[in-house]
Amino acid sequence: MDTADRTPSVTGGGRGRPRAGARGQTASMADVARLAGVSSQTVSRVSNGYAGVTEETRQQVLAAMKELGYRPNSAARALKRGEFRTIGVITFSLSTTGNVRTLEAIANSAAHEGYAVTLLPVAVPTQDEVRGAFTRLEELAVDAVIVIMEVHLLDAATIALPPHVQVVVVDSDAGDRYNVVDTDQAGGSRAAVRHLLGLGHGTVWHLGGPEGSFAAQRRADAWHAALVEAGRTPPPLLRGDWSAESGYRTGLELAAREDCTAVFVANDQMALGLLRALHERGRRVPEDVSVIGFDDIPEASSFLPPLTTLHQDFAEVGRLCVKNVLRKMRHEGAERGTTLVPTRLVVRESTAPPPSQA
Amino acid sequence: MDTADRTPSVTGGGRGRPRAGARGQTASMADVARLAGVSSQTVSRVSNGYAGVTEETRQQVLAAMKELGYRPNSAARALKRGEFRTIGVITFSLSTTGNVRTLEAIANSAAHEGYAVTLLPVAVPTQDEVRGAFTRLEELAVDAVIVIMEVHLLDAATIALPPHVQVVVVDSDAGDRYNVVDTDQAGGSRAAVRHLLGLGHGTVWHLGGPEGSFAAQRRADAWHAALVEAGRTPPPLLRGDWSAESGYRTGLELAAREDCTAVFVANDQMALGLLRALHERGRRVPEDVSVIGFDDIPEASSFLPPLTTLHQDFAEVGRLCVKNVLRKMRHEGAERGTTLVPTRLVVRESTAPPPSQA
DNA sequence: GAGGCCCATGTTTGCGTAAACATCGCGGCG
DNA sequence: CGCCGCGATGTTTACGCAAACATGGGCCTC
Numbered sequence: 001m002d003t004a005d006r007t008p009s010v011t012g013g014g015r016g017r018p019r020a021g022a023r024g025q026t027a028s029m030a031d032v033a034r035l036a037g038v039s040s041q042t043v044s045r046v047s048n049g050y051a052g053v054t055e056e057t058r059q060q061v062l063a064a065m066k067e068l069g070y071r072p073n074s075a076a077r078a079l080k081r082g083e084f085r086t087i088g089v090i091t092f093s094l095s096t097t098g099n100v101r102t103l104e105a106i107a108n109s110a111a112h113e114g115y116a117v118t119l120l121p122v123a124v125p126t127q128d129e130v131r132g133a134f135t136r137l138e139e140l141a142v143d144a145v146i147v148i149m150e151v152h153l154l155d156a157a158t159i160a161l162p163p164h165v166q167v168v169v170v171d172s173d174a175g176d177r178y179n180v181v182d183t184d185q186a187g188g189s190r191a192a193v194r195h196l197l198g199l200g201h202g203t204v205w206h207l208g209g210p211e212g213s214f215a216a217q218r219r220a221d222a223w224h225a226a227l228v229e230a231g232r233t234p235p236p237l238l239r240g241d242w243s244a245e246s247g248y249r250t251g252l253e254l255a256a257r258e259d260c261t262a263v264f265v266a267n268d269q270m271a272l273g274l275l276r277a278l279h280e281r282g283r284r285v286p287e288d289v290s291v292i293g294f295d296d297i298p299e300a301s302s303f304l305p306p307l308t309t310l311h312q313d314f315a316e317v318g319r320l321c322v323k324n325v326l327r328k329m330r331h332e333g334a335e336r337g338t339t340l341v342p343t344r345l346v347v348r349e350s351t352a353p354p355p356s357q358a
Numbered sequence: 359m360d361t362a363d364r365t366p367s368v369t370g371g372g373r374g375r376p377r378a379g380a381r382g383q384t385a386s387m388a389d390v391a392r393l394a395g396v397s398s399q400t401v402s403r404v405s406n407g408y409a410g411v412t413e414e415t416r417q418q419v420l421a422a423m424k425e426l427g428y429r430p431n432s433a434a435r436a437l438k439r440g441e442f443r444t445i446g447v448i449t450f451s452l453s454t455t456g457n458v459r460t461l462e463a464i465a466n467s468a469a470h471e472g473y474a475v476t477l478l479p480v481a482v483p484t485q486d487e488v489r490g491a492f493t494r495l496e497e498l499a500v501d502a503v504i505v506i507m508e509v510h511l512l513d514a515a516t517i518a519l520p521p522h523v524q525v526v527v528v529d530s531d532a533g534d535r536y537n538v539v540d541t542d543q544a545g546g547s548r549a550a551v552r553h554l555l556g557l558g559h560g561t562v563w564h565l566g567g568p569e570g571s572f573a574a575q576r577r578a579d580a581w582h583a584a585l586v587e588a589g590r591t592p593p594p595l596l597r598g599d600w601s602a603e604s605g606y607r608t609g610l611e612l613a614a615r616e617d618c619t620a621v622f623v624a625n626d627q628m629a630l631g632l633l634r635a636l637h638e639r640g641r642r643v644p645e646d647v648s649v650i651g652f653d654d655i656p657e658a659s660s661f662l663p664p665l666t667t668l669h670q671d672f673a674e675v676g677r678l679c680v681k682n683v684l685r686k687m688r689h690e691g692a693e694r695g696t697t698l699v700p701t702r703l704v705v706r707e708s709t710a711p712p713p714s715q716a
Numbered sequence: 717g718a719g720g721c722c723c724a725t726g727t728t729t730g731c732g733t734a735a736a737c738a739t740c741g742c743g744g745c746g
Numbered sequence: 747c748g749c750c751g752c753g754a755t756g757t758t759t760a761c762g763c764a765a766a767c768a769t770g771g772g773c774c775t776c
Contacts, residue, residue, distance in 0.1 A: 028762055039726045044764055052724060074499045075436035076762035079731050084433065084499075086476070094462040095656070104452040107479040116498055117477045118444070121465040140474055141432040141442075141499060244660035273660040298453070302602035302631040304662050386732055397756045402734055410754060434732035437761050 027068035036064035047072055078141060087325060088142035090120040092149050096242060097269075097297050098215075098314060099148050102170060105318020106146060113326060118142055122149070144325045146170070166328040168321050172214050175338035179328060181320045185215055188310040188343035189222035192264045192292045193230070195308070195345060200353045201262040201290065203232045207250050207274065209266045210241045219266050219294065235260070242266075244273035251277025261289055261354040268293040268300045268309055275303055275350070286352035296346055306348035316341045385426035394422035405430055436499060445683060446500035448478040450507050454600060455626075455655045456672060457506050460528060463676020464504060471684060476500055480507070502683045504528070524686040526679050530572050533696035537686060539678045543573055546668040546701035547580035550622045550650045551588070553666070553703055558711045559620040559648065561590045565608050565632060567624045568599045577624050577652065593618070600624075602631035609635025619647055619712040626651040626658045629665055633708070637662070644710035654704055664706035674699045
């Protein structure tokens with residue numbers, strides 16, 4: 001009778017509850033409970049799939065939920081449980097294939113694990129901007145963060161991160177301080193150089209990425225090492241900014257050098273530009289010059305000629321990021337260290353033996 | 359005295375508060391309030407920048423916040439305020455340039471407005487998948503949703519959406535039921551056709567996108583209409599799936615037709631494949647065949663030859679999406695209707711007058 | 717047949733915040 | 747000189763959910 005007495009005045013529909021912030025009414029557990037004739041705790045149990053609820057009761061509750069269009073309120077749930085089931089992804093621009101593909105893989109993996117992904121774009125990759133993003137992130141509802149970005153930009157910002165937010169990094173060499181997941185840049189570059197040397201080229205030129213990029217650095221280093229290891233003389237390192245345009249500019253220079261018969265380009269976009277430059281200058285690919293890229297973007301097979309390149313398994317990178325960050329959250333180890341995802345050489349039509357100089 | 363009595367046992371530091379869900383301690387308002395010697399409400403006022411707090415008190419509170427590393431708990435805040443300050447973006451794959459660029463613009467605009475963006479990837483564009491995404495979304499902490507996707511896939515799912523969640527759609531013709539923001543597909547296509555006719559071509563072929571796509575449909579319709587309007591006979595419509603590979607396949611067919619001197623391709627990727635096919639078959643671009651694309655992806659200027667195409671202003675589309683959805687949330691109108699963002703013709707080297715057939 | 721035990725369910729409580737309301741003290745004005 | 751008003755601050759309460767604890771009834775065991 002206590003219940004009967006309280007029902008109408010405290011929680012009853014008659015009151016026309018105020019509902020401060022939100023516009024649209026949303027049924028709460030209490031509403032469902034009342035309709036189903038059970039306690040709100042029982043509704044909670046059904047909602048969370050706990051055992052110990054009679055099938056009959058469960059059906060009643062489910063029916064009531066359906067009738068009222070009940071949706072659990074995630075804010076309340078997060079408040080109570082102390083976790084948001086959300087992963088933040090902080091990245092500098094979505095203009096590079098790699099970042100996008102990785103992000104997509106992360107989002108898919110996270111969804112699969114029941115986590116949502118909140119995106120934090122950083123317009124300009126300066127420390128200030130990154131710090132700004134992290135500041136926003138702190139106030140945000142995330143349990144963990146994945147950083148797709150060279151980590152040195154993040155160092156100053158890290159201080160501000162709440163201590164319990166776990167971080168996993170892509171594209172960095174900070175394996176000693178963070179948990180890093182990355183493509184095996186070095187292995188891929190070695191494979192590229194060996195492929196070209198194996199075709200008979202005397203040496204291999206390299207068009208690398210921009211200075212700040214860890215991936216670019218790593219690819220350039222491995223290229224250099226592979227040549228030295230094979231007893232060849234590495235030509236001077238050329239640099240682009242990942243864009244097709246920069247590949248074109250470099251290609252114009254390179255086309256003028258008769259002694260250049262093989263180029264390893266640090267990504268497919270630049271390779272595209274390079275192909276255009278070579279074509280314009282009358283240097284045939286692969287007859288006069290062999291070109292190999294990195295990434296294996298979907299368009300690579302439609303380049304002129306179809307591009308030999310190193311396939312990156314972005315999906316795997318994303319998957320591992322999520323896996324690692326969740327493991328860290330659950331304190332199952334893997335606090336630091338680097339996980340490498342292997343690449344795969346895809347041979348198409350842009351590489352061939354060098355022109356016979358006999 | 360009641361207060362004095364309760365303080366040590368209820369909120370005092372001595373107890374070592376349990377902190378159920380979360381790992382890392384986070385200072386709460388109460389902690390800050392105690393340290394600063396004020397009430398938690400005053401902390402709230404400082405935290406939210408309300409007037410009516412003495413500068414002196416404010417400084418004390420700020421100092422206490424800093425010392426404790428206080429971060430407002432967004433779950434509690436969301437629960438109290440009834441809003442999450444988060445926008446959900448649901449999209450089918452991030453593999454097309456347009457989607458990615460739009461997403462990026464949305465994220466930037468949202469960040470600018472103080473909103474976070476939660477990503478909801480849909481692996482396969484089936485109704486079931488979309489409905490699944492929406493179900494996840496419902497339980498998610500979002501105030502509004504932007505759908506980057508043909509809307510008919512979403513129809514069945516909409517029912518499940520909580521009524522107060524606003525929706526804005528990209529790439530759809532559902533302007534009568536939703537608020538739609540989109541590139542002016544028709545205007546762009548007309549510009550493409552007119553550009554080619556203006557160069558002297560008798561008619562223009564069209565390689566369109568896949569059946570399900572509204573953008574593809576719209577571009578094809580406008581292409582057809584522009585030709586009819588100019589008194590030309592439209593050739594049969596060809597279809598690809600947006601991929602360079604499909605452009606290549608179509609290109610092989612088209613290369614065999616002597617009467618084809620101009621092709622309007624519905625996106626740049628397919629144009630890339632088409633260029634390769636024409637090249638392989640010895641049809642020169644633009645001397646023998648003119649090709650015009652759509653999108654103006656960054657690589658388009660590095661195609662062989664650099665591609666004439668229609669520039670889409672994705673940044674503007676994203677900005678408008680956010681603007682509209684926020685306006686809807688604030689009930690400032692704009693419930694329905696379509697907003698079109700104009701395109702811009704970028705003339706490069708893939709278009710020229712037709713070969714003289716005299 | 718009585719005691720205990722366990723299963724299904726109900727009740728209480730508090731997560732951190734902020735709106736609403738309460739209080740308190742001080743200055744100005746009649 | 748007393749009262750009013752207002753500005754600064756404190757107190758209470760509820761947001762929706764779920765852990766912890768409470769209850770109560772049926773069944774098993776000896």
